Amino acid sequence: MTSTLQEGILVGCGNPLLDISAVVPLDFLQKYSMNEDDAILAEDRHMPIYGELVQGYQAEFLAGGSVQNSLRIAQWILRQPRVAVFFGCVGEDRYASILKEKAQAAGLDVHYQVKTDVPTGTCAVLITGTHRSLCANLAAANNFTIDHLEEPSNKALVDNAQYYYISGFFLTVNPPSIMQVAATAHAKQRPFLMNLSAPFISQFYMAPLLAALPYVDIIFGNEAEAQAFAEAQQWPSGDLREIGKRLVAMEKKNPTRPRIAILTQGCDPVLLIQQDSVQEFPVTKLAAHEIVDTNGAGDAFVGGFLSQFVQGKSLDVCIRCGNYAAGHIIKNPGCTYSGEPEFV
Numbered sequence: 263m264t265s266t267l268q269e270g271i272l273v274g275c276g277n278p279l280l281d282i283s284a285v286v287p288l289d290f291l292q293k294y295s296m297n298e299d300d301a302i303l304a305e306d307r308h309m310p311i312y313g314e315l316v317q318g319y320q321a322e323f324l325a326g327g328s329v330q331n332s333l334r335i336a337q338w339i340l341r342q343p344r345v346a347v348f349f350g351c352v353g354e355d356r357y358a359s360i361l362k363e364k365a366q367a368a369g370l371d372v373h374y375q376v377k378t379d380v381p382t383g384t385c386a387v388l389i390t391g392t393h394r395s396l397c398a399n400l401a402a403a404n405n406f407t408i409d410h411l412e413e414p415s416n417k418a419l420v421d422n423a424q425y426y427y428i429s430g431f432f433l434t435v436n437p438p439s440i441m442q443v444a445a446t447a448h449a450k451q452r453p454f455l456m457n458l459s460a461p462f463i464s465q466f467y468m469a470p471l472l473a474a475l476p477y478v479d480i481i482f483g484n485e486a487e488a489q490a491f492a493e494a495q496q497w498p499s500g501d502l503r504e505i506g507k508r509l510v511a512m513e514k515k516n517p518t519r520p521r522i523a524i525l526t527q528g529c530d531p532v533l534l535i536q537q538d539s540v541q542e543f544p545v546t547k548l549a550a551h552e553i554v555d556t557n558g559a560g561d562a563f564v565g566g567f568l569s570q571f572v573q574g575k576s577l578d579v580c581i582r583c584g585n586y587a588a589g590h591i592i593k594n595p596g597c598t599y600s601g602e603p604e605f606v
């Protein structure tokens with residue numbers, strides 16, 4: 263980082279979750295009717311998972327929550343504190359303290375809404391080989407309300423930002439907040455970035471996703487999420503490039519800034535789709551022994567991307583940094599980093 267960025271230039275909203283992560287056998291997934299690489303919302307039948315992980319599988323507690331992960335990673339790469347501001351809802355408990363401490367240690371400026379009567383959300387992370395299956399118990403995170411964004415000091419933070427990032431996951435919590443941030447970004451002609459987040463978002467939250475999409479300047483997703491979007495739209499082709507082209511061509515409020523889609527596909531190249539052009543960016547394959555777990559890889563990709571995007575860097579630099587960040591966190595437990603960033 264050469265120059266100094268405006269404090270709070272980037273604002274994000276999401277679900278602050280404490281990840282409870284453990285290596286489990288495949289029959290643990292089967293017991294809960296889960297698949298490798300799922301990302302789901304916990305139902306009543308999933309509630310025993312969290313206790314079982316702690317009691318039987320030497321679970322680790324790690325800071326999580328998709329948007330908060332991305333912003334922590336962006337802060338780590340930027341090395342300048344308080345560039346990014348995060349909003350989300352937590353309880354008043356030890357898990358909230360852990361999350362806040364980890365976020366602040368990374369330099370993130372957190373402004374949690376606090377619910378005194380609900381516990382902080384958790385996410386079970388079930389590691390099987392290089393796969394990770396996520397089961398989120400949103401708890402307090404699900405109680406985020408728009409009035410938190412309307413408090414004068416928070417409203418000032420939203421108004422003063424230049425870039426906005428919200429996950430598709432947050433559509434399950436509070437679409438009015440998303441629409442309000444999107445409208446602010448639109449009115450001020452500032453980029454609004456979103457993530458498809460998980461297949462279940464396109465399957466079950468398509469209506470609020472479609473309401474937000476016209477405001478989205480950059481949409482992120484992985485191959486499974488893009489396919490789920492295409493299926494929910496009943497698009498004929500499953501080809502990722504075709505899906506990307508259709509996504510960027512959908513209605514947009516500000517047509518002078520055409521939408522961009524950035525689709526990741528594990529260790530296969532990242533696709534950058536702009537109007538009719540598709541560019542590929544290679545990913546450095548890690549050796550099996552270097553992989554600790556892939557939890558947070560997609561979030562880290564976005565974090566690396568954002569760290570360069572807020573500096574006005576070109577899209578290819580942003581994507582290269584996304585790939586660097588994802589590669590780094592795969593070599594560490596959960597969405598955590600070690601040492602100083604080495605992106606140049």
Ligand code: 26A
Nearest residue numbers: 277279302326327328385396398431558
């Ligand atoms: C609404 N849901 C299901 C979620 C999440 C989530 N973050 C927000 N909302 N489900 C899983 N995560 C987070 O994703 C990260 C990995 O990409 C987990 O907490 C994990 O840190």
